[in-house]
Amino acid sequence: MRTRTEQFLPFALLLPSILFLGLLIVIPMIQALFLAILADEGGFTLEHFQRMASDVNFSDAWRNTLLLLLLIVPLQIVLALAMALLINSRFRGHGFFLYIYAIPLAISDLAAGILWLAVFTERGYLNSALQSAGVIQQPIIFLSFENVPGILSAIVIAESWRATAIVLLILIAGLQLIPRDFFEAADLFGATRFRRTVHVVLPLLRPSLQSALIIRTIFALQTFAVVFALAGRNMPVLAGEAYTWYAANRNEHLAAAYAVLLLALTAVATVVYLRVLGLREAEVQR
Amino acid sequence: MSPRVLDRALIYGSAILLAVWVLIPFYIIAVSAFTPQARIFDFPKPLLPTAFSTDTMQFFVEARGVVPSVINSLLVALATIAFGLTLGTPAGYALARFHFRGREAFQVIVLATKMFPIAILSIPLAVTFLQLGLYDNLLAVALVHTAMALPFIILVTGGVFVAVSHELEEAAQTLGCTRWGAFLRVALPLALPGLAAAAIFTFVISWNEVFAATILTLRTRTLPALVLAGLGTSPLGFKFAGGLFMAMPAIVFIFLIRRYLMNLWGSR
Numbered sequence: 001m002r003t004r005t006e007q008f009l010p011f012a013l014l015l016p017s018i019l020f021l022g023l024l025i026v027i028p029m030i031q032a033l034f035l036a037i038l039a040d041e042g043g044f045t046l047e048h049f050q051r052m053a054s055d056v057n058f059s060d061a062w063r064n065t066l067l068l069l070l071l072i073v074p075l076q077i078v079l080a081l082a083m084a085l086l087i088n089s090r091f092r093g094h095g096f097f098l099y100i101y102a103i104p105l106a107i108s109d110l111a112a113g114i115l116w117l118a119v120f121t122e123r124g125y126l127n128s129a130l131q132s133a134g135v136i137q138q139p140i141i142f143l144s145f146e147n148v149p150g151i152l153s154a155i156v157i158a159e160s161w162r163a164t165a166i167v168l169l170i171l172i173a174g175l176q177l178i179p180r181d182f183f184e185a186a187d188l189f190g191a192t193r194f195r196r197t198v199h200v201v202l203p204l205l206r207p208s209l210q211s212a213l214i215i216r217t218i219f220a221l222q223t224f225a226v227v228f229a230l231a232g233r234n235m236p237v238l239a240g241e242a243y244t245w246y247a248a249n250r251n252e253h254l255a256a257a258y259a260v261l262l263l264a265l266t267a268v269a270t271v272v273y274l275r276v277l278g279l280r281e282a283e284v285q286r
Numbered sequence: 287m288s289p290r291v292l293d294r295a296l297i298y299g300s301a302i303l304l305a306v307w308v309l310i311p312f313y314i315i316a317v318s319a320f321t322p323q324a325r326i327f328d329f330p331k332p333l334l335p336t337a338f339s340t341d342t343m344q345f346f347v348e349a350r351g352v353v354p355s356v357i358n359s360l361l362v363a364l365a366t367i368a369f370g371l372t373l374g375t376p377a378g379y380a381l382a383r384f385h386f387r388g389r390e391a392f393q394v395i396v397l398a399t400k401m402f403p404i405a406i407l408s409i410p411l412a413v414t415f416l417q418l419g420l421y422d423n424l425l426a427v428a429l430v431h432t433a434m435a436l437p438f439i440i441l442v443t444g445g446v447f448v449a450v451s452h453e454l455e456e457a458a459q460t461l462g463c464t465r466w467g468a469f470l471r472v473a474l475p476l477a478l479p480g481l482a483a484a485a486i487f488t489f490v491i492s493w494n495e496v497f498a499a500t501i502l503t504l505r506t507r508t509l510p511a512l513v514l515a516g517l518g519t520s521p522l523g524f525k526f527a528g529g530l531f532m533a534m535p536a537i538v539f540i541f542l543i544r545r546y547l548m549n550l551w552g553s554r
Contacts, residue, residue, distance in 0.1 A: 009465075013380035014392055016373045017436060021399055024407070024433040031410035083304055091297050099544050100305045103312075106536035108494035110510050114529030115311040118318040121522065125314050128330035139329060161311065169551035176548075215401050222403050225496045225510075228517055229525075239406070239497070246409050246501055247515075259409045266403055 029263065035256035048253040052261070055254075057236040065238045068227075069220040071156045072163075076216055077209065079160060080167035085197060087168075088175040098172070105165035113229025116158035117143075120150075120230065145234035154230050159223060166219075167212045174208025175201070210273065217269045221262055238262055312533065319343055319523075319530040326523050346527030355512040356531075358424055362499070362508055363492040365428035367485045370435045371443075375481065378443025379469070383452065400437040404430065408498035415502060422504045430502065431492040438491070438550055439484045445549040446480025447473065483546040490539050494532070 039045035052058060083101050087094050104112070119125050120142045127139035142150035178201065186196040202209075224239035233244075242258035245251050318326070322339035346352060377396075381389065408430055412421060420426040450473050458468035474481075499511040507515065513528040520528075540547075 006465075007386075010380040010384035010386040010389075013376035017377040017440065018392075018395070020373055021395070021433060021436065024411070024429060025399065025402060025404065028407040028410040028414070031414065032407065035410055035413060079304075082300070086297065086301050086304070089297060091294075091301070094301075095544075097301045097305055098547075099541060100308055102544070102547055103308060103536050103540045105547075105550075106490040106494070106539045107533050108496055108510055110496045110514055111494070111529050111532035112311075114513075114525050115315045115533060117522075118314050118526055118529070119311065123327050123329040123331070125331060125333070129333065131330040132333075161308070166551055169547055173548050173551070218401050218403060222405060222497070225514055228514065232518060242406065242409060243497065243501065246412065252409065252413055255409045259406045262403060262406050270401075 032256050032259045032263065035253055036260045038253070040253075048257040052254055052257045055241075057241055061236040061238045061241045064227075064235055065221065065223070067152065068155060068159070068223055068237065069217060071152070072159050072220055072223075073213065073216050075156065075160045076164045076167050077212060079164045080171055080212070083164070083168050084171035084175055085201070087172055101168055102165050104162045105169070107162055108225065109159065109162060109223065110225035110229055112158050112162035113155075113226035116154060116161070116226075117229055120154040143230055143234075145231075151231045151235055155223075155227055155235070158226050158230060159220075162226070163216065163219065167216060170208050170212040170215070171205065174205045178204045214270055214273045217273070218266050221265050221269070238265075312537070315526060315530050315533060318526040319346075321523075321526075323523050326526075342523040343527050343530075346524055346531070349524060351507060351512055352509075352528075355507045355509045358506060359493055359508040359510070362424050362428045362431060363489045365425065366431040366435055366492040367488045369428060369432040370439045370488045371481065371485060373432070374436050374439030374484070375443050377440045378445075379447050379473075381440065381444040382447035396437045396440050399433075400441075404434050405495070405497035408501040411498075412501050421502065422506050424503075424506055424508075426502050427499050427508065428492070430498040431488075431495055434495065434498075435488040435491045438487055442484040442487065442546055442549045443477070443481060445546070446477045446484075449480070450476045480546060483543040486539050486543050487546075487550060490536070493535065 036048055037044050037046065039047065087098050087101070107115075117124070122139050122141050122143070126142070127136070130136045131139065140150070141147060142154055144150070182200055182204070183196065186200045191199070222239045224237055224243060227235050227237050227240055233240075238258060239262060242255050242262065245258060246255035317335045319342055320335065320338055320340065321328075321342060322337050323342050323345060325337060326342070377392075380386075381393065411426070411430060415421045415423070415426045454472050454476070455468045458472045459465065463471060494510065495508075496510040496514050499508045500514050503511055509528070510532060513520075513525070513532070517525070
């Protein structure tokens with residue numbers, strides 16, 4: 001027999017989490033909006049947004065953030081897909097390789113930036129290898145503000161290296177949902193591994209690919225520490241500008257304007273993906 | 287070569303190649319951080335280390351603020367684990383055991399928070415914490431980290447309690463345990479390894495978090511906040527040692543929680 005307490009128990013168990021998340025997410029979101037439109041002398045103003053938009057770094061930050069997003073996200077999906085398909089072939093020792101591939105999951109973007117700094121810095125290991133191989137006569141300065149392709153590639157490589165692990169786990173979980181019979185059926189009809197992947201696996205993996213895309217896009221919008229570690233202030237990005245305006249320039253209104261912009265972009269990206277890729281609610285809940 | 291052997295070779299070849307891609311930066315940072323200070327600017331560097339020295343690491347550990355920041359990082363992480371498990375374990379248990387109205391809605395909330403850019407919210411939160419006298423306070427950092435870790439804790443503990451048989455708890459209740467007693471004596475001990483994994487991943491989230499920790503503190507820095515704030519001024523050796531220090535726990539931690547990896551990101 002279900003007692004009244006038994007009926008209310010689940011809600012009592014969830015309540016602390018809901019209250020906490022409301023306190024630390026919903027309220028600050030509203031506050032960010034207020035900070036961004038509140039004038040110092042009282043009343044509301046769009047002055048902070050105007051100042052943000054007319055700032056010298058603003059258009060660069062926009063361009064860099066979107067450029068990084070467009071370069072990093074597809075690369076990660078491809079890399080993670082290769083790893084996931086390999087692991088899912090369940091060869092002997094696949095568990096060990098999954099562990100290796102998942103290690104960057106526990107690494108911060110800051111640490112990843114520094115790890116790759118040791119590779120890309122002027123007297124670092126990439127230049128050393130190139131010089132030893134006789135490809136170059138003197139070190140290439142990859143991380144100079146004059147070498148935009150160099151900086152961009154370094155950031156894209158570091159960030160792809162780090163966050164591919166997240167995509168990998170999402171995709172493997174998706175692959176595990178595909179019944180083994182499907183693979184066997186495809187084999188039975190003489191499909192090659194490549195054809196099987198394209199015609200059977202990828203369509204069935206679509207929901208996982210969609211959530212990986214959404215998650216990675218949202219995270220790529222927040223990219224900042226890896227950029228600071230590799231490029232310093234030479235490469236403004238939106239999240240970095242929010243940080244700089246708060247921590248260095250001590251202007252919480254402008255920082256909040258950037259925060260609101262990033263939150264809006266997050267919302268737009270999510271809605272666009274859900275619409276364009278047609279992710280149904282039922283799939284989210286699985 | 288038979289097609290089968292070729293197939294195997296292809297699979298292992300690609301698997302090893304991808305593993306090298308993941309592991310090589312660890313090797314390079316380790317070699318860099320254990321290069322003597324005087325030889326950090328040697329060029330071209332040999333790929334195999336020629337001189338081993340701990341003086342770069344020693345310089346890092348003895349640098350001002352490093353030891354306190356490591357202690358701060360540990361304190362924040364422990365507080366985050368305490369808050370996160372206290373809040374999240376009951377929620378995970380409720381998701382695993384009960385079918386109630388609003389269950390799906392709650393799951394959507396959990397998944398949405400998992401993706402939500404909480405770090406960005408540290409900007410308005412910093413203003414609030416300043417008013418509350420919690421600015422530059424580790425408690426404030428721990429609270430934000432708890433919000434980040436909570437969805438993961440709920441998902442992992444939820445998965446853990448699903449795996450612990452409900453019948454055992456019911457059996458304990460028919461033998462005279464209260465609901466709470468059955469949970470405490472039967473479900474909880476069986477769930478401990480999973481809860482430990484949740485705690486470890488919470489540690490990882492907190493130990494790695496940079497944005498909120500830097501925004502919310504000024505002098506009471508955590509390690510990532512200290513390293514980030516000093517990026518513009520600190521010497522290369524300091525960065526390398528700091529990078530190694532921040533990255534190495536990952537190798538151990540992912541190993542410890544390898545069985546629970548799917549619960550973290552797998553459930554969409």
